[in-house]
Amino acid sequence: MSTPLLNVDNLRTSFQTGRPAGRVPDVQAVRGVSFAVARGETVGVVGESGSGKSVTAMSLLNLLPDTATIGVDSMTLDARSIFGLSRKDERELRGKQIAMVFQDPMTSLNPLIPIGKQIEEMFLVHEAGMSKAERRRRVIDMLTEVRIPEPAKRYNSYPHEFSGGMRQRVMIAMAMALRPQVLIADEPTTALDVTIQDQILRLMRRLQVENGTSILLISHDLSVVAGLCSRVIVMYGGLIMEESPVADLFSRPLHPYTIGLLGALPALQVSADRLVSIPGSPPDMSAPGDGCPFAPRCPYARVRCEHRLPGYYSAGPGHRSLCWLLDAEAPATDSPFGAADGPKRSGVRPL
């Protein structure tokens, strides 16, 4: 990979939950996350509710409420810092360089404004010199591009006149209007039916290829990620548990959490009588402790896991995992790879 387009180094985001500050412990939603996205690449971020995947995305655009505190060693787009920007620069960044599509298109659209006007706002804000006629033409172009039938007529329609899938198309039209370098899609198809999901994912892929956009796709659905992404980041407890090229993640998952997630996919084990479930529930992020956040639910957890967070271990190009099992001293017999499965661990080294 040449110089990445988007680079995030050691992102930490916490939320103050009580007043006065410090009386109730802060919720540490993201606890040191580093990743990079190359130009034109699609990276999936998977994890369950509370894993920190959405907060990571919102931190990039500084879209969090005042109760959030964001810290980062560096955060760059095209080698320029995008952290601690002035209001003016922030406005330039949002929408023009990094755009976002959210899960629920109904709550992201203003119900009182025709959808054409809402898309037009992107040009109004960012392309001050554009004439009214030109703006309208560009909006209709965008509606055509996302395949809204009769775009000129639909310009004046209100969000409630659209189905969920159509609304999400409008959101994508809005996000892509200024040809951003990065599109962050936070569960863009979770509220949609499967046949509509299929249509929207295809639309995203087509626009990405045509515009060379990088996509950060946040999803809880590993199957969606498998079809669209080249690389996957698995988050749990505010940390990246595993990061890998997508094929490698499915064929050689290294973190017990990833293994559990893949095991819980019914499509991979239709004939099995029972699904592999991960016992217990996600951690309380106001008191995450010093150890691995997955340790209380991990079938392979040892004493060390509960008290000390491991470092990352590299397992091939672009593949890393945050797990003590990959340590040279970890006993092979306890691991998900088993004693007989030695080769799975071969080539692993601390990062």
Added chain:
Amino acid sequence: MTNILEVENLTKHFRSGVRGHPVRAVDGVTFSVTAGETFALVGESGCGKSTCARTIIRLYEPTAGRILLDGTDISHLGVRQLRPLRRNVQMVFQDPYASLNGRMTVRDIIAEPLRVHQPDLSPAETTEQIVDALAAVGLGREHLTRYAHEFSGGQRQRIGIARALVIRPRLVLCDEPISALDVSIQAQIVNLLRDLQDELGLTYLFIAHDLSMVHHVADTVAVMYLGQIVELGPTEMVYAAPLHPYAKGLLASVPKPDPAVDLMSRPPAIEGEIPSPIHPPSGCRFRTRCPVAMAICSTDEPVPVAVGDGRQVSCHLFK
């Protein structure tokens, strides 16, 4: 094998804003559920699967058709006559946050069905049954005095299941019981439902839009589109080789957890959007989106045709 539930030509229309044009939410649905099996109704939003289930347990009054529970016609029974029959049918809801009263303790929540259906139980017996139900779903006596908001989503769904099971029903309607839960928790609940089915001999009517989960849990599946069943049959067969063009497209739309299969490597499964149930298309309701629609499809409504092995399809391609 006995049918615990038979539904004949069930129809439920709602009044719409357009005069003389009702919302045809469920329009002539026929199927039967064998005791001990898991029968799944699948389809997309607006296909009528939830309305169908709610009409079956008589939360709605059917517009037409018959509902036979253990051979008894319950289609038009009054509240009083329904009560003894309702002991045998309970429901697990989709949203464990909305379906449990936050101001009631776990004991009160689970005691409620007992209060209605077994009012003669002594307090000690009531507690015993509640504790048994909690144990069945993996919770303990220590949870009795706690409130629903103190539990995680998966645990709440366990409480919802305990409430459904405490009066020992035979048929349990599960309306999207896992779709509000995280993936790892979904697997826990699905496994739990299966264990309970084995232990208690339960019959499930499962409503779901997650087709891969249905594949895993259901014995029989009925695919619905715009208020009608388009294909019905043993799950394995329907999934292995769907016959109806909608069932084919629906199953092809499910993303595969296989990075080797690129999204764009196959043509889009189904184009367009579901039409309005107020003005459904004439003839076959799927014809406006069907890749193989013929002339007859816009004039004649297809009737269910048996295609061997307990399968039926409503499509003019099968005669």
